[in-house]
Amino acid sequence: MAQPIIQADKLTKRFGDFVATDAITFDVARGEIFGFLGANGAGKTTAMRMLCGLSTPSSGHAQVAGFDVATHPEDVKQNIGYMSQKFSLYENLTVAENITFFGGIYGLRNPVLREKREQLLTRLGLHDVAGKHVGSLPLGWKQKLAFSVAILHDPKIVFLDEPTGGVDPFTRRQFWDLLYHAAAQGITVFVTTHYMDEAEYCNRVSIMVDGRLAALDTPRRLKELYGAASMDDVFYTLARGAQRGE
Amino acid sequence: MDAICVENITKAYGKGQSPAVDGISFSVGAGELFGLIGPDGAGKTTLFRILITLLLPDAGHATVGGLDIVREYQKIRSTVGYMPGKFSLYTDLTVEENLHFFASVFNARVSDNYSLIRDLYEQIKPFKDRRAGKLSGGMKQKLALCCALIHRPTVLFLDEPTTGVDPVSRKEFWDMLGRLRSEGITILVSTPYMDEAARCDRIALIQQGHILSVDTPQGLRAGYPHPLYAVGGAPMPALLQRLAGHPDVVSSYAFGEWAHAAGTTTLGEGVLQAYLRDAGLPEAIVQATDATIEDCFMDLMKRN
Amino acid sequence: MQQLALFIRKEFIHVLRDRRTLLILFGMPVMQILIFGFALSNEVKNARLVVVDHGRDVATTALIARLDASRYFEVDQVALSPKALEAAFRRGDVKVAVVFPARFYERWQHGQEATVQIIADASDPNTANTLTQYVSAIVYDHASEQRGVQAPPYGIRVETRMLYNPQLEGAPNYVPGVMALVLMLVCVMMTAVSIVREKETGTLEVLLVSPFRPVLVIVAKAVPYLLLSLVNVGSILMLSTWALGVPVQGNLFLLLAESVLFITTCLSLGIFISVQTSSQQVAMLISLMGMLLPTILFSGFMFPIENMPVPLQVISNLVPAKWYYIIVKSIMIKGLGFAAVWKETLILAGMTAGWLIISVKRFNIRLA
Numbered sequence: 001m002a003q004p005i006i007q008a009d010k011l012t013k014r015f016g017d018f019v020a021t022d023a024i025t026f027d028v029a030r031g032e033i034f035g036f037l038g039a040n041g042a043g044k045t046t047a048m049r050m051l052c053g054l055s056t057p058s059s060g061h062a063q064v065a066g067f068d069v070a071t072h073p074e075d076v077k078q079n080i081g082y083m084s085q086k087f088s089l090y091e092n093l094t095v096a097e098n099i100t101f102f103g104g105i106y107g108l109r110n111p112v113l114r115e116k117r118e119q120l121l122t123r124l125g126l127h128d129v130a131g132k133h134v135g136s137l138p139l140g141w142k143q144k145l146a147f148s149v150a151i152l153h154d155p156k157i158v159f160l161d162e163p164t165g166g167v168d169p170f171t172r173r174q175f176w177d178l179l180y181h182a183a184a185q186g187i188t189v190f191v192t193t194h195y196m197d198e199a200e201y202c203n204r205v206s207i208m209v210d211g212r213l214a215a216l217d218t219p220r221r222l223k224e225l226y227g228a229a230s231m232d233d234v235f236y237t238l239a240r241g242a243q244r245g246e
Numbered sequence: 247m248d249a250i251c252v253e254n255i256t257k258a259y260g261k262g263q264s265p266a267v268d269g270i271s272f273s274v275g276a277g278e279l280f281g282l283i284g285p286d287g288a289g290k291t292t293l294f295r296i297l298i299t300l301l302l303p304d305a306g307h308a309t310v311g312g313l314d315i316v317r318e319y320q321k322i323r324s325t326v327g328y329m330p331g332k333f334s335l336y337t338d339l340t341v342e343e344n345l346h347f348f349a350s351v352f353n354a355r356v357s358d359n360y361s362l363i364r365d366l367y368e369q370i371k372p373f374k375d376r377r378a379g380k381l382s383g384g385m386k387q388k389l390a391l392c393c394a395l396i397h398r399p400t401v402l403f404l405d406e407p408t409t410g411v412d413p414v415s416r417k418e419f420w421d422m423l424g425r426l427r428s429e430g431i432t433i434l435v436s437t438p439y440m441d442e443a444a445r446c447d448r449i450a451l452i453q454q455g456h457i458l459s460v461d462t463p464q465g466l467r468a469g470y471p472h473p474l475y476a477v478g479g480a481p482m483p484a485l486l487q488r489l490a491g492h493p494d495v496v497s498s499y500a501f502g503e504w505a506h507a508a509g510t511t512t513l514g515e516g517v518l519q520a521y522l523r524d525a526g527l528p529e530a531i532v533q534a535t536d537a538t539i540e541d542c543f544m545d546l547m548k549r550n
Numbered sequence: 551m552q553q554l555a556l557f558i559r560k561e562f563i564h565v566l567r568d569r570r571t572l573l574i575l576f577g578m579p580v581m582q583i584l585i586f587g588f589a590l591s592n593e594v595k596n597a598r599l600v601v602v603d604h605g606r607d608v609a610t611t612a613l614i615a616r617l618d619a620s621r622y623f624e625v626d627q628v629a630l631s632p633k634a635l636e637a638a639f640r641r642g643d644v645k646v647a648v649v650f651p652a653r654f655y656e657r658w659q660h661g662q663e664a665t666v667q668i669i670a671d672a673s674d675p676n677t678a679n680t681l682t683q684y685v686s687a688i689v690y691d692h693a694s695e696q697r698g699v700q701a702p703p704y705g706i707r708v709e710t711r712m713l714y715n716p717q718l719e720g721a722p723n724y725v726p727g728v729m730a731l732v733l734m735l736v737c738v739m740m741t742a743v744s745i746v747r748e749k750e751t752g753t754l755e756v757l758l759v760s761p762f763r764p765v766l767v768i769v770a771k772a773v774p775y776l777l778l779s780l781v782n783v784g785s786i787l788m789l790s791t792w793a794l795g796v797p798v799q800g801n802l803f804l805l806l807a808e809s810v811l812f813i814t815t816c817l818s819l820g821i822f823i824s825v826q827t828s829s830q831q832v833a834m835l836i837s838l839m840g841m842l843l844p845t846i847l848f849s850g851f852m853f854p855i856e857n858m859p860v861p862l863q864v865i866s867n868l869v870p871a872k873w874y875y876i877i878v879k880s881i882m883i884k885g886l887g888f889a890a891v892w893k894e895t896l897i898l899a900g901m902t903a904g905w906l907i908i909s910v911k912r913f914n915i916r917l918a
Binding site for chain 1: 284285286288383384409410411412413415438440453483500502503
């Protein structure tokens, strides 16, 4: 197996006495769609922040795209894309302005940027609304656009925090088509979700419980292991024993 | 008498905007647990705000507990309970202070209706002196529900109480709604999660301001118009691609591990199995399956 | 009524638990009084004064000694060339210079015109003005004293009398100003922000869907700030009396009553702003830009209104702080009674009623 794109080794984050993320160890391979599941407060967000170079680990190490998150957070940030349900695009900028702005932030030069913008608008079928404010678009479109913008600079990994929350069933599936497409191009997808059917679409799924990594495997093997009919049941079996809330 | 009656309610924000809620009608019986199910932006919150008298409709009529939402708004306000989608308690007040404050706003005392919230409140009682802002997400939600219930409302409005909540907590929350229903409280609850529909007595599917269907969850699923097959055992992209190529397959979508393929009546299990084998997927498994709420929703969305 | 009491209690909790705001709330008046009273006063002490003495005679020596003796100046006697003097001004070493001509005493004695030249650095016009006035006053004083001994009288004598504040101290002017400023800030901004916060966090949505009367929400919000502001008035008055030596000359109760009126005016303005806005940021900005700035500019305690162009003078009438400033000055410094301030009181009362009526009418019992 090639060098993993994410390597977490006993990654830990403490806030005072509270251990938010407790020595989690895992690898993610290049081009993988990696589901990062857990109950509210299990420590997902904290772990993700560390992997994105936004928060320094209390102990342990993590390498993302070949860079140590503690010592080279800026290099990590240059090589990843990030999208969350809450913040992703500027609502009062137009579609085209958002693409230009975020492309610019990652240092895309003008001719490249223009070409990428055209490609993106064509792929999403957004040419007609390129001049519209993002705020006026339906949520599903926004999320698809936000994802495309997050991978505009061809990052090695894209982190997605509940990208499909509240999105209609069609758009949700179209969104996952985009994820597959990105993964096929070699972009590693690291995604959290509360939809358990989406967990099935991941190559591998990890489930965090009380700050620890309680399970990590392919959806099929997890179901076999826990004798469960669906990922929903696997999740329920594991997370039901959780001691702490958010 | 119906607890909630909605007739042709329409509401647009500003001129030239397409209506957020467009000619919606349905009714909720007394004591029913009624679900309003649809994605973000479908108009759920707007409809809620109209019913709890926070917004005036552009057209149409509605009553809550037999009271007109426009003329008798003050009476409605003293009888309903409302929990907005956003956490709306005072973060700098303690758990107990919040509860007592909201009780007093409704001219009630905590002791009067404590039995109603006992199960719920006992869970957060150990933290009663903690400020609400320092509670975990699940606890906040429980406290918010306690505050909405403390005056024993006849109708309870819960706007997306489970959005962003993990599956385990969601299950617990719905268990609790079931108990409240047995206390005789009418509950109108909205959610974007289709799988929660099964927990309701009746549901309305809502999309872009329109109601697609109002039915019991069982009725809705039974009314799915096509034979439906769950297809698995092979990689999803390949499956979906082959299924889309079959002339008798009406639709095919991924549903977790399985693809759901809806077909015309001429399409049978054996036909599909043979087709997939010939199409290079001999390992594919085909079995007839019942439609889920999400199948129904997608089918209705497509037809509208 | 019990509901209202509980609501007010809740508002107090909000205020008292927010340590930072509390610090600002009670620290600000003290800070402002101290800053304005001591640091920013345009009173001048021990300014460096350069004397260029071409006369070197009895009269100049006596005058120089007198300037030096005053607490306003520290005399630095040097015979600088005009060029060197200019350079000193440019460096900012020197704020004011006094030039005595040659044969000063002789000219004076012979009834000729004896001119004293005062040169001041007018890049800070206020200070320059004050300094030249002080120098002239001292020179004139000296001259008039000498007149009794030395005949004949000569020249023009300017007599200036500073009313109410004969020592020309800054504090008496600043105390009423700071009072107006602090009350404006606390009441307008805090009330506006605290109501808008409930809109922003969604708690107002829940309150609206309850039997609680929306108007009472407003009342409950206003009460704590009224009380807190009275505490501020008290602390300012105490500081003023004991730390700055500016006691209340007139009736204390009249002053307090007028303060309650002004506080109510400010609260009604805060409520008005909160009704019109939907985010804390906007409410804060409007309170600061729309209220604080005009209060500083147009209340008359920093910049004399009489010197402003007419349009600005007209605008100044719309600033409630201007009227309160006049009232406080009249009662506190001049020791006047209600008869002197009834007009201003009426204007404030009118403004308050106006804003309250508009606010209550505009207060939305629904969203959007």
